[in-house]
Amino acid sequence: MNSEQPEEEGRPVGRRVLLGTLGLGALGVVAAPTLQRGLESVLGAVSGKDPTGLTGLLPNGGGFRYYSVAASVPHRDATDYRLTVDGLVDHPATYTLADLGALPQTRIVRDVQCVTGWRVPGTAFQGVRLSRLLDAAGVRPTARAVRFTCFDGTYTESLTLAQARRPDVLAALRMQGRPLGHEHGGPVRLYVAPMYFYKSAKWLSGITVTDEVRPGYWEERGYDVDAWVGRSNGRDDEPTS
Amino acid sequence: MRRFGPSQRWVHRGTAALMGVCVATAACLYVPQLAELVGRRELVVRVHEFAGAALPLPVLLGLASRAFRVDLRLLNRFGPHDRVWLRAALRRDRRPQSRPAGKFNAGQKVYASWIAGATLVMLGTGLLMWFTHLTPLVWRTGATFVHDWLALTVGIVLAGHVGMAVADPEARRGLRTGRVSRAWARTEHPLWRP
Numbered sequence: 001m002n003s004e005q006p007e008e009e010g011r012p013v014g015r016r017v018l019l020g021t022l023g024l025g026a027l028g029v030v031a032a033p034t035l036q037r038g039l040e041s042v043l044g045a046v047s048g049k050d051p052t053g054l055t056g057l058l059p060n061g062g063g064f065r066y067y068s069v070a071a072s073v074p075h076r077d078a079t080d081y082r083l084t085v086d087g088l089v090d091h092p093a094t095y096t097l098a099d100l101g102a103l104p105q106t107r108i109v110r111d112v113q114c115v116t117g118w119r120v121p122g123t124a125f126q127g128v129r130l131s132r133l134l135d136a137a138g139v140r141p142t143a144r145a146v147r148f149t150c151f152d153g154t155y156t157e158s159l160t161l162a163q164a165r166r167p168d169v170l171a172a173l174r175m176q177g178r179p180l181g182h183e184h185g186g187p188v189r190l191y192v193a194p195m196y197f198y199k200s201a202k203w204l205s206g207i208t209v210t211d212e213v214r215p216g217y218w219e220e221r222g223y224d225v226d227a228w229v230g231r232s233n234g235r236d237d238e239p240t241s
Numbered sequence: 242m243r244r245f246g247p248s249q250r251w252v253h254r255g256t257a258a259l260m261g262v263c264v265a266t267a268a269c270l271y272v273p274q275l276a277e278l279v280g281r282r283e284l285v286v287r288v289h290e291f292a293g294a295a296l297p298l299p300v301l302l303g304l305a306s307r308a309f310r311v312d313l314r315l316l317n318r319f320g321p322h323d324r325v326w327l328r329a330a331l332r333r334d335r336r337p338q339s340r341p342a343g344k345f346n347a348g349q350k351v352y353a354s355w356i357a358g359a360t361l362v363m364l365g366t367g368l369l370m371w372f373t374h375l376t377p378l379v380w381r382t383g384a385t386f387v388h389d390w391l392a393l394t395v396g397i398v399l400a401g402h403v404g405m406a407v408a409d410p411e412a413r414r415g416l417r418t419g420r421v422s423r424a425w426a427r428t429e430h431p432l433w434r435p
Binding site for chain 1: 273276277280281282283318320323353354355357358359361365380381382383384385386387390391
């Protein structure tokens with residue numbers, strides 16, 4: 001029997017394939033900005049006409065991505081949704097969905113920018129200006145900040161009082177002309193147009209006026225508290241507002 | 242006849258288990274429906290990171306075994322018959338006589354080297370995304386881009402790898418028990434001389 005292994009000899013192609021893959025990977029990291037721009041324009045155009053939704057699964061295929069930090073999130077609708085406003089205010093209040101819907105509505109169309117990189121262009125949010133809710137509650141002079149809690153039981157956010165009073169900060173009830181669905185944080189979510197989207201807490205259930213900013217859920221895990229798009233978290237995205 | 246010893250089988254099992262965890266957690270982070278179902282984003286990210294960081298460990302531990310090192314050498318070296326095999330594969334010629342192969346065929350060799358390189362790229366880009374303060378922003382964005390697209394590619398290639406294993410029970414038996422039938426070895430790996 002022939003005992004020689006024919007494959008003991010030969011050229012080390014395996015090593016070359018491995019090193020080649022590594023090299024391509026490194027090249028990809030360097031060339032990413034150029035490649036990404038090209039792909040985004042192609043995929044963005046395609047995903048708009050894609051009935052299967054498969055392009056949404058491709059990296060940078062456009063559209064929102066669902067992030068939840070809680071194990072499960074209860075569903076709330078017009079019958080059992082409540083938004084409370086309390087803390088350093090003269091008139092604590094509780095709003096139903098109908099109460100919020102009856103207040104003057106503001107519509108804002110801006111890009112949505114996630115701190116993980118995805119961006120959704122020209123997204124319409126509509127709802128009640130946060131400043132209106134704060135004014136109605138009568139914020140006391142000692143107040144400095146606002147803390148937001150959510151009915152997922154876990155997520156929290158916060159803004160300084162000045163940030164919360166900006167005209168482009170809403171308690172949003174509608175997105176893209178439709179009532180805000182559960183997967184987008186409905187029935188009511190916070191919408192902070194000029195900041196990374198983790199500030200726009202989903203499933204908003206509580207607004208508490210406080211004397212200092214308390215870092216929110218992701219901020220205790222390293223994200224910036226003042227999350228201006230393009231000027232925080234070490235990113236240089238185009239500002240959204 | 243004997244195809245694999247315990248070292249090769251355990252390296253394969255360990256790598257497969259870790260890769261499985263990486264793919265499953267990646268799907269829960271990435272596919273909206275699964276993300277919605279599972280939630281717990283921070284925990285899933287943590288599991289994904291540690292499984293990914295541990296992915297090269299089985300191979301590194303395996304290097305202590307001579308049998309494993311011999312197989313690595315066989316996977317690395319390409320002889321003239323491998324060229325014949327790859328040509329036949331490109332022509333979709335499935336006849337065994339046009340697919341000469343030693344202990345590993347040329348397809349397995351290419352797969353092994355590519356997945357090893359791809360795993361290291363995933364590890365490197367993953368670390369850039371994990372320890373964000375270590376590198377400038379452009380590197381991180383680039384790393385995210387490569388990590389995302391390579392993940393998709395690895396997923397497709399892995400599906401092919403698993404699909405081919407499903408279609409070949411004797412190859413699976415080789416990795417499960419270490420032994421294969423003589424007849425299978427003669428048709429699939431005619432140049433293999435154990």
